[in-house]
Amino acid sequence: MASRLGMRAVRLATVAQRSGALRTATRTAAPRAAAAVAAPMMQQARGLKTLNFGGSQEDVIERSDYPQSRYGNIFKDDTLCMLGYGTQGRGQALNLRDNGMPVIVGVRKDGGSWQKAIDDGWVPGTNLFDIDEALSKGTVIMYLLSDAGQMMAWDQVKPHLTPGKTLYVSHGFSVVFKEDTKVIPPTDIDVILCAPKGSGTTVRNLFLEGRGINGSVAVYQDVSGKAQERVEALGIAVGCGYLYNTTFQKETYSDLVGERGVLMGMIAGAFHAQYDVLRAKGHSPSEAFNETVEEATQSLYPLIGANGADWMFAQCSTTAQRGALDWAPRFEEALKPVFEKLYAEVENGNEARRSLDVNSRPDYKESLEKELAAIDQSEIWQAGKTVRQLRPENQ
Ligand SMILES: NC(=O)c1ccc[n+]([C@@H]2O[C@H](COP(=O)([O-])OP(=O)(O)OC[C@H]3O[C@@H](n4cnc5c(N)ncnc54)[C@H](OP(=O)(O)O)[C@@H]3O)[C@@H](O)[C@H]2O)c1
Numbered sequence: 001m002a003s004r005l006g007m008r009a010v011r012l013a014t015v016a017q018r019s020g021a022l023r024t025a026t027r028t029a030a031p032r033a034a035a036a037v038a039a040p041m042m043q044q045a046r047g048l049k050t051l052n053f054g055g056s057q058e059d060v061i062e063r064s065d066y067p068q069s070r071y072g073n074i075f076k077d078d079t080l081c082m083l084g085y086g087t088q089g090r091g092q093a094l095n096l097r098d099n100g101m102p103v104i105v106g107v108r109k110d111g112g113s114w115q116k117a118i119d120d121g122w123v124p125g126t127n128l129f130d131i132d133e134a135l136s137k138g139t140v141i142m143y144l145l146s147d148a149g150q151m152m153a154w155d156q157v158k159p160h161l162t163p164g165k166t167l168y169v170s171h172g173f174s175v176v177f178k179e180d181t182k183v184i185p186p187t188d189i190d191v192i193l194c195a196p197k198g199s200g201t202t203v204r205n206l207f208l209e210g211r212g213i214n215g216s217v218a219v220y221q222d223v224s225g226k227a228q229e230r231v232e233a234l235g236i237a238v239g240c241g242y243l244y245n246t247t248f249q250k251e252t253y254s255d256l257v258g259e260r261g262v263l264m265g266m267i268a269g270a271f272h273a274q275y276d277v278l279r280a281k282g283h284s285p286s287e288a289f290n291e292t293v294e295e296a297t298q299s300l301y302p303l304i305g306a307n308g309a310d311w312m313f314a315q316c317s318t319t320a321q322r323g324a325l326d327w328a329p330r331f332e333e334a335l336k337p338v339f340e341k342l343y344a345e346v347e348n349g350n351e352a353r354r355s356l357d358v359n360s361r362p363d364y365k366e367s368l369e370k371e372l373a374a375i376d377q378s379e380i381w382q383a384g385k386t387v388r389q390l391r392p393e394n395q
Contacts, residue, residue, distance in 0.1 A: 048060075048061065048065065049061075049062065058244065058245070059244075059245060060242055060243070060244060061217070061232050061235070061236070061242070061243040061244075062241065062242050062243075063212055063236055063241055065232070065236070066232060066233050066236040066237070068099060068100065070233065071099075071101075071233035071234070071236055071237045072099075072100060072101065074229065074230060074233045075101060075102065075140070075230075075233070075234070075237070076102075077139075078102060078139045078140050078166075079102050079103075079104060079137050079138050079139050079140070080096060080101055080102060080103040080104070080138065080139075080140045080142060080234075081103075081104055081106055081134045081135060081137065081138020081139075081140065081141050081142060082096070082103055082104065082105045082106065082142045082144060083106045083107070083131060083134065083135070083141060083142060083143055083144060083145055083153075083157070084106075084107065084113065084143070084144040084145040084146070084149065085105055085107050085113035085114075085116055085117045086113070086144065086145075086146060086200065087199050087200030087201055088144050088170055088196070088199070088200035088203065089105075089113075089142070089144035089145075089200065090116065090117075090120070090200055090204070091196075091199075091200030091201060091202075091203035091204035091207075091238075091239065092142070092144065092170070092196075092200065092203060092238040092239065093105055093122075094120060094204055094207075095203065095204065095207045095237070095238050095239035096237055096238055097127075098207070099237050101237055103127070104127045104128070104129060104134055104137060104138065105117050105122050105127065105128050105129070105134065106129050106130065106131045106133070106134025106135060106138070107128075107130070107131065108130060108131055109130050114128075131153065131156060131157075132156065135156075135157060135160040136160065138160075138165070139164065139165050139166065140165070140166045140168055140234070141157065141160065141161065141165060141166065141167050141168065142168045142169075142170075143157065143167060143168065143169050143174075144169070144170055146359070147171060147173045147174060147355070147356070147359070148355070148356055148359035148360045148364075150169075150173075150174040150181065150183055151174060151180075151181040151182065151183060151356060151360070152360065154174075154181070154182060154183050158186070161185065161186050161189050162186075162189075163188045163189060163223075164189075165189050166189060166190040166191070166192060166224075166227075166230065167185050167189060167190070167191045167192070168192050168193070168194070168231075168234065169191075169192075169193050170193065170194060170195050170196065171193075171195055171251070171252065171255060172193055172195075172218065172220075172247075172248035172249065172251045172252035173252050173255075173256075173352065175191065175220060175248055176248050176249050176252040176253075176352075177252075177349055177352040177353075177356075179349070180349060180352060180353055180356060181352075181356065185220070185221065187221065187223075188223055189221065189223055190219075190221055190222060190223050190224050190226075190227040190230065191219070191220035191221040191227075192217070192218070192219055192220065192227050192230065192231035192234070193216070193217065193218040193219075193220065193231065193248055193251060194215050194216070194217050194231055194234055194235035194238060194240065194243070195215060195216045195217075195251050195255065196213045196214070196215045196238070196239070196240055197213060197214040197215060197216065198213050198214075203238070203239050203240075204239070206239065206241070207239040211241055212236075212239055212240050212241020212242065213239060213240055213241060214240065214241065214242050214243075214244065215235050215238075215240035215242070215243050215244070216243070216244050216245075216246040216251050217231045217232055217235050217243045217244070217245060217246070218231070218245070218246050218247050218248050218250075218251055219231060220248045253343070253346050253347060256346045256351055256352070257339070257342055257343055257346055260342055260346075260351070261339060261342060266335070266338075271292055271293055271296075271380065272378075272380060274288075274291075274292045275288045275289065275292045275293075275380045278291065278292065279379070285379055285380075285382075285383035286383060286386070286387060288380070288383070289380060289383040289384055289387050290387060292380070293380070293384060293387075294384070294387050294388075298391075300312055300316075303315055313325065
């Protein structure tokens with residue numbers, strides 16, 4: 001998903017460049033103005049892009065805005081303290097290390113992450129520490145424990161967030177739902193966010209391929225007057241290729257809606273619903289799976305990813321086009337109220353509370369494994385295993 005988004009961004013930039021739509025913009029936000037005073041030549045050299053997104057103009061920050069020499073200089077007096085070494089912490093920490101940044105990792109010694117970090121070459125006592133020691137050394141605290149973990153470890157972290165330090169997160173969840181999480185940052189430090197639009201594995205893999213994932217950046221508190229520049233610099237340093245501005249709240253709400261909706265929850269529900277109807281009407285498991293999942297993921301969704309829904313329609317038979325064009329509005333009408341309900345549940349905090357409650361339970365991992373095993377054992381996904389074995393690349 002993320003790589004296709006990346007392709008899309010590249011394509012947009014290319015199209016915009018060809019049409020002359022790409023232009024250099026003047027920044028107006030106060031921190032940007034301060035940066036311009038401090039380093040006028042650099043500001044001119046940056047060439048911030050404003051692109052047309054379906055009729056709206058938005059700023060896009062890209063890697064050429066922050067070459068290594070620039071972000072290295074911005075953080076030359078800092079120690080970047082990566083707390084947590086899950087998929088996202090690992091991807092960002094390794095990219096920072098490869099980018100020559102002063103990064104250390106902080107994880108608990110009795111969890112799985114400690115050994116994982118050692119396996120990746122982090123050295124205990126040199127750049128790998130337990131959480132307290134890492135916190136005492138870090139100046140930019142990159143809080144990348146799981147979202148429930150952030151709530152549980154907050155009392156340990158908060159005393160280290162003294163003036164001059166920065167709190168960095170990759171999801172606004174803990175801060176936005178602070179009434180529930182109690183993650184309330186001190187008011188005298190910068191609080192910033194860079195949320196890569198994809199898993200930490202994709203963050204790392206795209207970096208290794210010499211590309212960058214899309215990311216959102218936001219500033220919650222700007223005490224230093226440099227928070228916007230620092231979050232942009234850090235976003236590029238952790239491996240993003242393009243950065244888009246947002247707020248903590250918008251990033252959090254859209255992320256929660258997206259993963260419950262089209263990205264994961266809705267699509268899984270739609271697969272099951274269509275598969276079950278086909279099976280109930282006497283279609284074989286292979287036929288139901290091929291018409292529901294395999295053709296979607298192997299043929300049609302990649303076409304949407306490459307060039308949009310109109311392109312996908314254009315590549316299909318006239319029979320398919322007519323039917324899809326007629327049925328799309330009916331699905332839209334049926335689904336819209338569900339998405340409105342979903343957004344309301346995110347906005348009122350119910351989704352966050354449910355997530356925190358369930359994910360904080362001691363038996364969380366066992367319950368999750370049971371739920372995932374039930375999906376794995378269901379007929380649709382068992383049929384999928386056999387279908388996938390027949391793909392040429394799996395022969
Ligand atoms: N995954 C994604 O696709 C993605 C994308 C964008 C943003 N993000 C955001 O990035 C952040 C990290 O996500 P993630 O997916 O990397 O999380 P994750 O894989 O669930 O990370 C778990 C990490 O948190 C540590 N941890 C959990 N509870 C803890 C506790 N009570 N005390 C100390 N350490 C604890 C774990 O340590 P142990 O090994 O010791 O248990 C592990 O290092 C989250 O805010 C997430 O929303 C994630």
